[in-house]
Amino acid sequence: MSSREFSENREHREGLIDIAGLLDDLIKGAIHMKWKFLILIVICTGIFCGYKRLTYSPYYVASSTFTISSSISSEDSNTYVENATANQMAKSFPYILKSGALRSVVAEDLGLQSVPGEIEAEVMENTNLFTLKVTASDPETAHKVLQSVVKNYPSVAEFVIGSSKLTLMDETGVPTAPANPFSFRHEIILGAAIGVFLCILLDLLFAFGKNTVKKEEDFKKLFNIRSLGIMPHAKFHKRRTKTEELVVLDNPRLPRNFLEASRTVRRRIERAKKETGMRSFLVTSAMPGEGKSTVSANIAIALAMKGHKVILVDADLRNPSTAKVLGMKEQSVGTLEVIRGEAQIGDAVQQYKDTSVMVLAGSNPIQDTSSVLSGKNMRQFVKELEKQADFVIVDTPPSGLLSDAAIVAQYVDGAVFVIRQDYTDVDRILEGMEILSGSGVAINGCILNDVNVRAGESGHYRRG
Numbered sequence: 305m306s307s308r309e310f311s312e313n314r315e316h317r318e319g320l321i322d323i324a325g326l327l328d329d330l331i332k333g334a335i336h337m338k339w340k341f342l343i344l345i346v347i348c349t350g351i352f353c354g355y356k357r358l359t360y361s362p363y364y365v366a367s368s369t370f371t372i373s374s375s376i377s378s379e380d381s382n383t384y385v386e387n388a389t390a391n392q393m394a395k396s397f398p399y400i401l402k403s404g405a406l407r408s409v410v411a412e413d414l415g416l417q418s419v420p421g422e423i424e425a426e427v428m429e430n431t432n433l434f435t436l437k438v439t440a441s442d443p444e445t446a447h448k449v450l451q452s453v454v455k456n457y458p459s460v461a462e463f464v465i466g467s468s469k470l471t472l473m474d475e476t477g478v479p480t481a482p483a484n485p486f487s488f489r490h491e492i493i494l495g496a497a498i499g500v501f502l503c504i505l506l507d508l509l510f511a512f513g514k515n516t517v518k519k520e521e522d523f524k525k526l527f528n529i530r531s532l533g534i535m536p537h538a539k540f541h542k543r544r545t546k547t548e549e550l551v552v553l554d555n556p557r558l559p560r561n562f563l564e565a566s567r568t569v570r571r572r573i574e575r576a577k578k579e580t581g582m583r584s585f586l587v588t589s590a591m592p593g594e595g596k597s598t599v600s601a602n603i604a605i606a607l608a609m610k611g612h613k614v615i616l617v618d619a620d621l622r623n624p625s626t627a628k629v630l631g632m633k634e635q636s637v638g639t640l641e642v643i644r645g646e647a648q649i650g651d652a653v654q655q656y657k658d659t660s661v662m663v664l665a666g667s668n669p670i671q672d673t674s675s676v677l678s679g680k681n682m683r684q685f686v687k688e689l690e691k692q693a694d695f696v697i698v699d700t701p702p703s704g705l706l707s708d709a710a711i712v713a714q715y716v717d718g719a720v721f722v723i724r725q726d727y728t729d730v731d732r733i734l735e736g737m738e739i740l741s742g743s744g745v746a747i748n749g750c751i752l753n754d755v756n757v758r759a760g761e762s763g764h765y766r767r768g
Contacts, residue, residue, distance in 0.1 A: 306534060329511035332726070334478045337507070344506075344751035345499030352495030353488065367437040368454065369474040396461075398425040400452070401436075406460045410452045410618040421449050433473070443479040447458035465748040488577050516726045517733065523723075523750045526730055527737060530722060532749035533569040535599055536561050550631045551598050553605045554657065561757060570606040573720075577695070582717035584686055584696035586619075586745065590704035590736030592726035595753045596626045600699040603720070608659045615653065617664045619700045619712055621673045624666020626699055630656055638667035643676055643685050644755060649692065662693070679713045704728075704736030713745035719751045 317761045334341070400406060414420075421440030428434065436453060440446035454470060508601060517523070520531045538551045538558055549557060553566055570592040576582050587600040597620070613667065618626035618639055627634045632654060641647040652660040670676070689696045698716060703709035713719055719740055741747060 306448070311317060329514050329726075330507055331340070333510045333514075334503075337503075341503040341506075343729055344503055345496055347503060348458050348499030349492055349495035353491045354500060356360060356491045357486065358487050362447045362486075363439055363441055363484055364443040364474075364479040364481075365437055365439050365483040366443070366450040366479055367435055368450060368472060369433065369435045370454070371471045371473060371692045372432050372434065372550050373469050373471070376703065389645070395648040397531070398427065398434075400457070400461050403427050406453070406457065409456045409460055413450060413452045413456055419548070420445050421447070423453060439483070448480045457627055457669070489641055514726075515730045516728060517723050517728055517730065517752065520752055523752075525736065529721070529737075529747060529752070530749045532751050533565055533571045534757075535565050535569070535595070535602070537754050539564055540569060548569065551602075551610070552630060553602050554659070562717065566602050566606040568609060569603060572749065573603065573607070573695070574610070576718060580717070580746075582746075582748070583690045583694070584716040584718075586698045586700055586709065586713050586716045586719040586746065587722060588700045588703045588709040588719065588736070589722040589724070589728075590733040591702050591728045592705065594702070594722050594727060596722040597629050597699050599720075599722045599751055599753055600697050601629045604661045604695070604697045605656070607660060607695050607697075608656075608661045611660070612696060613660045613662075613692075614663045614695045615664060615689050615693040616656075617689065617696065617698045618666040619677070619708070621666060621670050621676060622706070623669060624703060626663060628667040630663065631658065632663065632665065634665060638665045640667050640670065640676065643681050645681060649688060664689075673706075674706050674711060677708055682712070683715050702736065703740040706731050707739075710739050710743045713740055713743040716745065718748040719745045722753050724753045725752050725755045727754070750762045 305337045335367045355515070361654070369599050370429070377431050410423075411417060420442075421438050424439075428438070436450065438446045438450040438453065440449060454472075457470065458467070505576070517526065520534060523529050523531045536559065538549075540549045540557050549555065551558065551562075553563055573585065576585075580708075584604075586598050587603065589596040597605070597618075601616060604614045616626060618624045619751050620626075621640055624634075624638070635654065637647045637652045642649055642652050649664070653664050656663050657663070676682075686696065696710060700709040700712050703721075721733075721737060737747065
């Protein structure tokens with residue numbers, strides 16, 4: 305793929321929405337952040353409960369139930385008319401309670417400038433029965449205001465509805481408990497609910513903000529590049545010794561699916577050689593930490609298992625790591641000295657165990673690599689390696705971070721791009737591919753590394 309095609313693909317990629325990938329990110333984010341989310345919920349619960357307790361203000365409600373009727377009665381009065389008049393009085397009662405006149409009279413009766421509480425009334429429909437409620441911050445105050453309203457109401461209402469009479473039916477007296485008792489259980493539930501909401505919001509932001517490669521199908525959709533296969537996550541059973549396990553194919557403790565995945569990659573690289581005659585392959589990634597050095601080593605070992613003679617070259621002169629990946633001793637003579645012409649290939653290569661893999665490891669790291677990797681020496685170096693082996697696998701620094709990979713790419717036949725599952729942002733991968741493609745090298749395909757697969761699956765891999 306050309307540099308221009310990578311740029312066009314980046315523009316069209318933004319219109320793609322992967323619902324399954326989004327759900328997967330939500331689940332993975334929740335699992336990955338479960339302890340942090342739990343801490344967040346606990347903190348939210350504690351803060352909310354503390355805030356509610358500090359700002360808690362109890363209030364008390366004193367109430368009475370009355371009937372209202374006209375105080376004028378006679379032997380000849382009509383019962384229906386009396387009931388209608390009483391009902392109309394009951395409907396007017398709440399409005400009179402809210403009037404400023406009644407509140408002024410009550411405040412004067414209590415010897416205060418204003419009524420220290422709220423007054424409200426509830427009328428039972430189609431009756432003259434109502435309930436009067438007074439809410440105040442103090443129980444004694446609530447009861448005093450209630451008594452004053454009952455006492456002064458008839459005199460205030462006389463100017464509106466005429467003479468009236470209140471008949472007490474029931475009274476609560478002085479309230480003994482607040483109407484809004486503080487409940488830690490209720491506040492804990494609310495605080496936890498707020499914490500859960502924040503966790504869901506953070507998880508959504510995490511999922512929408514994450515733009516990584518999750519499965520093989522993404523290679524074609526996002527980059528228009530074919531897949532060379534996947535390399536599953538190497539999970540070892542726990543052992544008593546704390547020795548570091550090497551993720552290489554000849555490790556007997558390595559899961560079987562890792563070996564079979566390596567065979568798939570090997571077949572596709574062999575096919576590339578058969579169809580195009582390619583012999584030298586550069587292996588790189590967009591960013592550090594994607595496992596390109598481990599993938600390079602295992603590609604070399606997998607090819608050797610098929611009987612091919614392979615030379616594995618550590619061209620990461622800034623940070624050589626091939627020897628460490630294979631568990632080999634580092635030597636003072638390596639790739640750098642051979643390219644400079646200070647040593648012969650035969651003096652610098654090391655045989656990896658009893659395999660047909662010859663390793664040209666790194667030596668002393670340097671920072672000024674462009675002058676070493678560019679020019680005739682590098683071209684002759686690669687050509688000489690191709691004469692001595694069936695396959696040459698060159699491990700280089702990340703193409704999205706340094707120019708070394710693009711420089712080396714000018715002298716090899718093809719390139720393999722390693723992408724760690726759900727690790728590097730797609731835009732950074734595209735940048736790395738674009739830089740690599742700008743050198744003119746053919747990118748044979750991508751390898752999805754460190755993939756979570758279900759245990760026991762071998763022939764067909766699915767997301768775990």
